Amino acid sequence: WLRRCTHYLFIVVVAVNSTLLTINAGDYIFYTDWAWTSFVVFSISQTLMLVVGATYYLTFTGVPGTATYYALIMTVYTWIAKGAWFALGYPYDFIVTPVWLPSAMLLDLAHWATKKNKHSLILFGGVLCGMSLPLFNMVNLITVADPLETAFKYPRPTLPPYMTPIEPQVGKFYNSPVALGAGAGAVLACTFAALGCKLNTW
Numbered sequence: 001w002l003r004r005c006t007h008y009l010f011i012v013v014v015a016v017n018s019t020l021l022t023i024n025a026g027d028y029i030f031y032t033d034w035a036w037t038s039f040v041v042f043s044i045s046q047t048l049m050l051v052v053g054a055t056y057y058l059t060f061t062g063v064p065g066t067a068t069y070y071a072l073i074m075t076v077y078t079w080i081a082k083g084a085w086f087a088l089g090y091p092y093d094f095i096v097t098p099v100w101l102p103s104a105m106l107l108d109l110a111h112w113a114t115k116k117n118k119h120s121l122i123l124f125g126g127v128l129c130g131m132s133l134p135l136f137n138m139v140n141l142i143t144v145a146d147p148l149e150t151a152f153k154y155p156r157p158t159l160p161p162y163m164t165p166i167e168p169q170v171g172k173f174y175n176s177p178v179a180l181g182a183g184a185g186a187v188l189a190c191t192f193a194a195l196g197c198k199l200n201t202w
Contacts, residue, residue, distance in 0.1 A: 055196030071104035130189030134181030
């Protein structure tokens with residue numbers, strides 16, 4: 001019963017945290033101030049949230065397709081949360097695309113194609129998921145309304161000096177946030193996939 005309770009608690013916690021990360025990734029203030037920097041950070045964080053939960057869920061049940069089902073849970077949570085925030089007057093006038101579904105499908109594919117080999121899931125699935133999510137997340141970003149226009153429409157209060165953001169240093173990321181997020185995600189996602197598998201054998 002302890003394992004079962006922990007399982008359901010883990011699913012809820014990771015899915016809710018993924019939802020919060022996605023909401024912040026679309027925040028007009030954060031995006032306007034930090035641009036590509038925030039895109040890279042949130043792409044990596046969403047990749048890790050997805051892969052650890054999906055891998056855990058997949059190896060816990062052993063049923064192909066449960067990683068995609070987990071991504072669907074994250075998507076529905078986000079739609080509900082964004083709808084609630086929009087109803088409260090928060091400036092969201094864009095649709096969240098289900099960016100996690102294709103990456104989770106790659107996890108399922110790696111698990112199924114290697115006949116449920118856990119190590120192949122960690123290596124191949126982790127790399128595929130980590131490399132693909134920043135690409136799909138860029139599709140999500142394209143649906144965001146012009147951030148400067150939104151920022152002028154919803155002016156923020158004056159920030160104290162220590163919280164005032166610096167100008168985004170786009171150049172240091174070689175103008176390719178997708179490539180940077182994919183490279184870092186491919187490495188880190190394998191580690192988190194291994195963590196997801198390990199949580200089933202503690």
